[in-house]
Amino acid sequence: MDCTINAAGAKAYTWLKNNLEVKQAFPTYKIRVTEKKPTSNDPNVLWTSLEIRNVTECDSATYYCKVDNVGKIVQGGGTILTVTRVKEKVKCSINSVLIGVSAAVIALLCISLIVVSLLLQQRKKVCIALQRQFVAYITEKSTESLPLKTKGRHKRREESASSSGQAGKKKKRKVKELPTSSDYVQGARP
Known part of the structure; x- marks a missing residue:
């Protein structure tokens, strides 16, 4: 924003945002705001500008340049700044x-x-x-390759006898032969 003042004499200026000094209105004043020093070849003209970087919706306001010309305060109609958010890709x-x-x-x-x-x-x-x-x-x-085992009591006796060793074997009883009648005849005395 630019401010040009045509007036003779010493001039002091201040930038305002909705009637509040810009330095007070911006918490990050030193980072985002730059005020250009007055320049002019003509001593009756004051030219200055205000630059705001990274504007946001909060920066929307009316900005004024207020000039104090030897006790006489002059201010213009102001510049209305409206910032709207644009959807970005x-x-x-x-x-x-x-x-x-x-x-x-x-x-x-x-x-x-x-x-x-x-x-x-x-x-x-x-x-x-x-x-x-x-x-x-x-x-x-x-x-299939093993011989079939016989079932019954005899098989079990053989298994128990063989498993217990010699001591476990039962002795077979010999059956005594009874004397026959011929034995008596032969043993007779003449």
């Missing part, structure tokens, strides 16, 4: 693109780990089933 910064790519890679790795773990579980189940089939097959083949 969202630009993806490189950081947000990298974050998105990283998230996609991490998600892909997680899905891959889940798939691999499911496949390993299925493989484990198949291995267990094959082991069971193998054990059943070996058991069947081994029973």
Whole structure:
């Protein structure tokens, strides 16, 4: 904003925002506001300007240049500044693109780990089933090659006798032969 004053004599000026000095109206005055020093080749003319950087909606107001010309205060009609927010196209910064790519890679790795773990579980189940089939097959083949065991009391007696050793064997009783009538005849005296 520019301010030009045509008046003779010493001049002091102040910028106002809605009747409040700009230095008081802007909390970040030194960062955002620049007041150009008065310049002019003509001693009767004062020219100055006010520059506001990074304007926001809060900067909307009427700005005045108030001049004190040897006790006589002069001010113009002011400049109305209206700031409205304009929707900007969202630009993806490189950081947000990298974050998105990283998230996609991490998600892909997680899905891959889940798939691999499911496949390993299925493989484990198949291995267990094959082991069971193998054990059943070996058991069947081994029973076919063994002689059949006889069932009954005699077999059990033989097993218990053989398992207990010599001491456990029962002695077979000899059956005494009874003398026959011919034995009596032969042993007679003449």
